[in-house]
Amino acid sequence: MKSHGKGLLGSILSQAEDDEEIDVDCIKGVLGNMVAAGYLTTKGALSGFFLSMLYYPEIQRRIQEEIDEYIGRDRDPNLDDRSVMHYTNAAILECLRFISHVPIGVPHMTREDIEIEGMRIPANTTMITNFWSTNRSEKYWDEPNIFLPERFLDDNGKFLPAEHILRLQLIPFGVGRRNCVGESFAKSRIFLYVTSLLQKFNFTPGENTLASLDSAKWKPRISMHPDFLNCTVRPR
Numbered sequence: 001m002k003s004h005g006k007g008l009l010g011s012i013l014s015q016a017e018d019d020e021e022i023d024v025d026c027i028k029g030v031l032g033n034m035v036a037a038g039y040l041t042t043k044g045a046l047s048g049f050f051l052s053m054l055y056y057p058e059i060q061r062r063i064q065e066e067i068d069e070y071i072g073r074d075r076d077p078n079l080d081d082r083s084v085m086h087y088t089n090a091a092i093l094e095c096l097r098f099i100s101h102v103p104i105g106v107p108h109m110t111r112e113d114i115e116i117e118g119m120r121i122p123a124n125t126t127m128i129t130n131f132w133s134t135n136r137s138e139k140y141w142d143e144p145n146i147f148l149p150e151r152f153l154d155d156n157g158k159f160l161p162a163e164h165i166l167r168l169q170l171i172p173f174g175v176g177r178r179n180c181v182g183e184s185f186a187k188s189r190i191f192l193y194v195t196s197l198l199q200k201f202n203f204t205p206g207e208n209t210l211a212s213l214d215s216a217k218w219k220p221r222i223s224m225h226p227d228f229l230n231c232t233v234r235p236r
């Protein structure tokens, strides 16, 4: 068999030799999906997060205090640090709720008749989760339009456990068998970017107007992001 090299494309091309269903359109689709699903989603989360740091310098300062206390300035953050970074975890989660930059889920279809909260949904119905509206609904959140990391902390300042209702009802990566396959990877990357950058730099607004932090004003896309991130970055 011809070698196509390592990596995603190499692996698809090797499989395509034995499977005629994998044609050029299919390969283009998979690669396009990886860009949209793997890159644009994390770009949206990170640009939304650092934009929120420009709006809320006090929250930025509290994350930096936590970094200074548990990680310090002399070593790089790593994933083991996540378990003690309560405020940072809460701020990242609140950002995902507040910006809901992946506003709706991938369409799914019911295989049989089902009933949800008294509503009958026939088989073969296309279902699309609206994360944006539930994340901003007063039915589920106190003051949903306020950016408040503390909502995910208990009275002792600890990050709420995963089984707490507020954590369970926030599903930025979807739930069930077809939830986001990149969830764990995305969460790790966001934590490492946030802590590595805030450990070393202060982010302040640039001279021009800030982009809106209200994602309802961002261009509607499958994965949204602010139009620009106008900021000054200085070493701490």
Ligand code: HEM
Pocket (backbone or CB within 6 Å): 037, 038, 039, 041, 042, 045, 102, 104, 105, 106, 107, 172, 173, 174, 175, 177, 178, 179, 180, 181, 182, 183, 185, 186
């Ligand atoms: C903050 C970052 C991300 C968010 C908010 C996010 C969100 C989502 C959501 C809401 C879905 C649909 C789930 C459903 O319909 O129930 C999804 C699916 C998917 N995501 Fe992500 N995602 C992120 C990062 C990533 C990354 C980094 C990758 C790849 C490395 C990835 C790959 C995928 C794939 C392949 C699917 C389709 C899964 C399937 O249909 O079985 N995502 N994502």
